[in-house]
Amino acid sequence: MRTSQGFTFESFQRWRRSFEIGFWLAFFAVNTVFNGMVAVMDHRGVPRWEPWTWEASSGVVMLALIPAMVWASRRWPIRLDNWQRNLPRHLVYSVLFSMLHVGGMVALRKLVYVMAGQRYVVGPWLPDFGYEYLKDIRSYFWILVAIALYRFWVMRFQGEASLLAEPDVGPPVESLEQPERFLVRKLGKEFLLAAREIEWLQASGNYVNLHVRGRDYPLRATMTSIEARLDTHRFVRVHRSYVINLDFLVEIEPLETGDARLSMRDDMKIPCSRRYRASLRERFGQPAAV
Structure with missing residues (x-):
């Protein structure tokens, strides 16, 4: 746009x-x-x-x-x-x-x-x-x-993202506890952003940046509150400041420190701390100690 x-x-x-x-x-x-x-x-x-x-x-x-x-x-x-x-x-x-x-x-x-x-x-x-x-x-x-x-x-x-609000009339068209879409406002216009299209999320002060196709849409929220509302089959916490969409993960590179470096489909390198590395490997059916 x-x-x-x-x-x-x-x-x-x-x-x-x-x-x-x-x-x-x-x-x-x-x-x-x-x-x-x-x-x-x-x-x-x-x-x-x-x-x-x-x-x-x-x-x-x-x-x-x-x-x-x-x-x-x-x-x-x-x-x-x-x-x-x-x-x-x-x-x-x-x-x-x-x-x-x-x-x-x-x-x-x-x-x-x-x-x-x-x-x-x-x-x-x-x-x-x-x-x-x-x-x-x-x-x-x-x-x-x-x-x-x-x-x-x-x-x-x-562009700034927000969660969908409860409609004034009638029931919500989707679960507000685990939304499938986010509302994005940009230059006076609004459009819906599918949650499955989010490649990764990054905590930034009082915001969480939703990264989609090379763009970041700030969402006023904490990482913990947003993580609890994402699809756990698709999104996983890899760092205190990052959550990734497994559909866009390309490679896991182990580091000597016990941490790891994640390569995403857009060539972004995201840190994976040792605290979350074991659970990430288990998501792919690999033993945590490996």
């Missing part, structure tokens, strides 16, 4: 990482330029390199903290059903974020001042940190919003 812009999610995936890195580099570069110009106008009595150093050091450290922000947004997503639990965690994390930001930019400023043959003087710690934290907490949550909006767009572009 192609989008109205004429490109597919697969083509976007090829340059997605470059786009994400480039976006944050451009964002902080532009932000530093504008803030630097304002700082120069506000401090006309000091050499121009000093205001630019203040703003550039802040931008560089903030950019370095983006990976930690992405991790925090995945670890504690804020939704209507969990904001009371996760919002306090982000408030605590924002303090650590601000401490790292302030400490990092002060260190960079001192380094630049030493190179310029001068000394960077830091004011009283507590009042200065309080002032910086009031700015940082706003930046922290704006970055969270930007990450969440981008992730939401990617989900809609990629």
